[in-house]
């Protein structure tokens with residue numbers, strides 16, 4: 001944030017006593033729904049289409065003393081198909097149940113802000129594991145490197161992994177399966193999408209319109225209530241070693257200058273609290289307010305959804321209860337959270353170049369190339385962009401929001417990324433800068449929806465060609481005046497304090 005920016009308005013703090021009482025009612029109601037569905041996952045017809053066997057064997061060996069769930073993307077106990085599947089395997093084989101989180105030294109542009117959020121959520125998870133007789137293990141290192149020895153040493157007879165279609169996680173998962181998969185099962189469960197990514201479609205989709213029906217026709221089968229995770233009835237030799245959370249960030253090689261967002265609480269309970277707030281306060285006007293950055297009209301759930309601290313399926317189940325009361329808002333929320341979100345996973349899963357111009361549709365690559373040499377009136381360095389030092393006070397305000405709040409309003413995200421295309425010397429640099437800033441500061445960064453958001457804005461992914469113009473070619477254009485017509489930009493600028501900075505010619 002530039003030093004000359006005025007302070008943003010203070011956020012009114014909720015009365016913690018009132019808000020925790022409200023959340024616990026909501027949490028109790030949700031827990032009651034799960035219990036009504038089944039007493040445990042053993043009495044529940046688990047849909048096997050959620051599961052992919054990555055190993056050669058699918059049999060848990062007789063010598064097994066436990067089953068382990070390696071959590072990467074879905075860091076929660078409740079409403080988690082991967083953990084439920086692990087519990088089912090463990091009970092069926094009468095063995096103990098374990099969860100591990102393998103902390104890397106560095107992951108993409110994850111900064112201290114993100115790791116602190118992860119740790120806070122995991123601490124809550126670890127505490128709940130104690131009451132459920134599930135052993136939690138906080139390990140340091142890449143799962144592909146450290147899990148094979150850990151699993152062998154402790155006679156764990158199956159590894160369940162969740163699903164994240166970014167190349168790093170897909171590679172580690174495959175490496176893990178290659179190294180231990182002839183002895184024990186390594187199975188992947190899509191716990192993030194409602195319709196498992198590989199069921200929704202077996203190919204790269206062009207746009208929302210081509211995947212919408214494929215997803216919708218599968219919803220009756222997959223959009224079900226969850227059974228509860230129960231107190232695990234079997235114990236084994238391997239016991240949890242309590243994690244020293246004060247030391248959890250030691251040896252991390254991340255940007256420590258990006259600090260946690262003040263007031264943003266991590267974990268399942270905080271995420272469910274935000275869902276409860278959304279249902280009670282914002283859902284009614286979601287269809288009309290969500291594209292207005294000066295109204296608090298969004299669900300605001302993506303920091304918890306991204307880290308899997310709450311489940312998108314749970315959000316949809318709860319939001320859908322208001323279908324009769326607020327039909328348009330429920331429809332709009334379902335379109336964003338089901339179709340758009342799951343389309344992003346489809347893109348990254350089936351397109352290995354999901355974060356490069358080469359991954360864009362052909363028409364977009366051609367048009368960007370045709371305009372590669374167009375004269376740019378303004379060219380900004382990454383540092384100028386990062387420090388909100390452009391001539392555009394609205395853009396600077398959006399960038400300040402990103403840095404300060406760890407979030408940028410969804411509408412402004414599009415404008416923000418498109419301006420980066422206009423202000424950098426090549427589309428490649430524009431894409432790299434947008435992904436870098438998004439991943440470094442946004443709580444929900446490093447997500448398939450983030451790669452797709454940047455690719456949509458800068459290189460036409462899931463979009464169509466528009467009237468041709470300078471620099472953009474046929475890529476959809478957005479400008480300051482368009483924003484002025486859409487919302488009160490002065491109110492937004494006043495809130496975040498972006499300045500107009502004099503342009504320095506390069």
Ligand SMILES: Cc1cc2nc3c(=O)[nH]c(=O)nc-3n(C[C@H](O)[C@H](O)[C@H](O)COP(=O)(O)OP(=O)(O)OC[C@H]3O[C@@H](n4cnc5c(N)ncnc54)[C@H](O)[C@@H]3O)c2cc1C
Pocket residue numbers: 290298299300301302303305306333336337338340341342344408409410411413414417438442444445446447449450451452453454457
């Ligand atoms: C340049 C750019 C970068 C983006 N980066 C990210 C990112 O890093 N991580 C991320 O999760 N989303 C990203 N998005 C998509 C979208 O902006 C966010 O999902 C949304 O702003 C999150 O805020 P919210 O939870 O209040 O969502 P709401 O606007 O209330 O939407 C509800 C939910 O629907 C989903 N959703 C909404 N819009 C989209 C979309 N366009 N694509 C996919 N899913 C969507 C999200 O899961 C979201 O939580 C990006 C979009 C753009 C244009």
